Amino acid sequence: MTIGRRALGQGVAAAAGGLAAPGIFVRPAQAQRSANTLRIAFRDAVPNVDPYFNSQRTGLIIGHQAWDGLVHRDPETFRIVPALATEWRWADSKTLDFTLRQGVKFHDGSVFGPDDVVYTINTVADPNTRVATPSNYAWIQGAEKTGANSVRLHMKRPTPAALEYLALVMPIWPKAYRERVGPEGFSRAPIGTGPYRFTKVDVATGVEYERFDDYYQSGPKGRPAIQKLTARYIGDAATELTELLGQRVDWIWNMNPDQIANVNRMPYLQATRQESMRVGFLNLDAAGRSGAGNPMTNLKVRQAVWHAIDRKAIAERLVGGGSRVPDAPCFPSQFGCNTEAAVRYDYDPAKARALLAEAGFANGFDIELTSYVQPRQWSEAVQNYLRAVGIRANLNLMQVAAQIQRSMRGELAMEMGSWGSYSINDVSAIMPNYFAGGANDYARDPEMIRLIEEGGSTADEEVRKRAYDAAIRRATEQAYWLPLHTYVSAFGFQKQLEFPTFPDELPRFYLAKWK
Structure with a gap:
């Protein structure tokens, strides 16, 4: 196959002749490392950071840092491990029983419990809720509280991938808080049980987080090493790359593959790829x-x-x-x-x-x-x-x-x-x-x-x-x-940043650390 195929034309030419790395050396920035902050860039704005109400990958990533589900999928083994639930068992082919973790707090200090799980599951399973991706929840009949520390999930049909859905697309809301502020209020000031808590949500510019120091012991995501995250929405790839090269952001992804070599030529940056x-x-x-x-x-x-x-x-x-x-x-x-x-x-x-x-x-x-x-x-x-x-x-x-x-x-x-x-x-x-x-x-x-x-x-x-x-x-x-x-996925980030990548296209900033 030849690169010069006529129909490929301008697409290949433009990609090959993309933005070049700057010709001057920029001294590596130390400020963000010393401030224990990681500056992230995303290309698409997320109108609603609540993962149930957007179908964007950026929205899933933003939510993953701040919310937990009943279970968690280990990114290296794909094995389902405990999160807000410590145990589960199949009662039959359409019924799952969960024992919930005790001592978990939401970001506002309120205590997590079975009412939050039942409220979340029953709300998103209701067609009137109008979630962004109904097929993710169409298999759910509903949930019920079965004890002071347990819930039962009913399915409309046998769903072999149920635990994967619960791990990846079913974060748990705080019932009392969300009912008090309503769906719109919750989208502007959301809270969860994850390792980071939101400190700012702006649908036009981005989001900011702070480490949640009350994240529960034995939580599958662990205590983050980096205290603060700032995620900016930058509308195009060229500007995003310019911001990385100029050290105004520390991490980008889905960059133009033709720029990987340019990024790796910079002594203060590194680029890596992952299917x-x-x-x-x-x-x-x-x-x-x-x-x-x-x-x-x-x-x-x-x-x-x-x-x-x-x-x-x-x-x-x-x-x-x-x-x-x-x-x-x-x-x-x-x-x-x-x-x-x-x-x-x-x-x-x-x-x-x-x-x-x-x-x-x-x-x-x-x-x-x-x-x-x-x-x-x-x-x-x-x-x-x-x-x-x-x-x-x-x-x-x-x-x-x-x-x-x-x-x-x-x-x-x-x-x-x-x-x-x-x-x-x-x-x-x-x-x-x-x-x-x-x-x-x-x-x-x-x-x-x-x-x-x-x-x-x-x-x-x-x-x-x-x-x-x-x-x-x-x-x-x-x-x-x-x-x-x-x-x-092509990632570009500061060489002083230790950032693991995984094949499930879900960046985990809570695992990142400054060297």
Whole structure:
């Protein structure tokens, strides 16, 4: 494969010629280390830091530092370990019993107990609560208090990945405080039981934390070494990198891979990479939600899109770092993600043009391509591939939250984005979000909905595999949702910072320390 493929064009050229490192040496800053503060940069603003009410990876990361769930997933072994619950057992295939930890405090000093757990679970399981990702909680029937220090969780159906969901996407609210201040008040001044507590929440500029010195003993996240965190929202990759090089921030991630060498040339910085469970995608409006005349409602047009894009070139030349092209609409390690069940589409621009002609678009057509993906060269590469076969994609680069809102309203004919499955290693964390009839489903295929429901309604692994295999085959036959590549997270941070990385795309600042 050659880097000079014409369709890749400007995307590769722009990536290769990106922002250069400054030509002057900047003396390493000591102030933040001595102040025991870590300055973080995120590219997307989070309108609501409560993890239940945003579906952004940045929101999950922000919440993870301040909230705990009943259980915790060890980032190295993926083993489920105690957190707010010290013990649990399956009473039957749809019932989990938990013994709660005693002596835990919320950030306001109030005592954690079973009422908080029952309130949280029953609230998020209620469809009227309108959580951001309903598929994460659709399996829950409800919870009840079974003793002074115990609760029972009821499920609508057997859910083998229940403990993973509880570990990663079910932090526990303080019942009394949240009822007193209301959902809006809670989003502005949230509290949890995690190792850091919020000291400032600003939806436009960022958040600040302080170490919570009353974090419970034996807590799985431990007592943080760094006392304060400041997280700023910076809107674009170039500015973010400039801030790192100028030592106005200490940590960034998802930087342009072409800048890794530049960062590593700086004596006071380091860069590292780690493949994650995130999958980049194109979601095509097969259901016609954005308009009945949308060309994406035509199967041959969608198949032309799949043949038009050289995904392998994008993964290898732009993303790099071992990025792969998934054949199925899921991450390869997830249970149920059988790539052998997928229909494969080779890069074949001639076939793409022929399919467009058969569909009645011999002269191509104009269409909006929305994307929040950074670096922008990745979106531009997709745009160039589409234009090379006659699909004149007009690229509209948006902020993450704004595109998500438009997508959920059904306004997008073709959207480019990414999904990290909340780091849950089961296809139930990705496929229902795009194929089960919810706000992000642009297929609205009754057979897909039936298969997804069948796969998520039993603990029988063979039944689940058969259902998900059939769903994968249908999704790819119908060319609904095009997996582009896996993500490889690129981190840049101060060399004086000790910062471990993990494959679940969940930075843990409570494990960081200044050397």
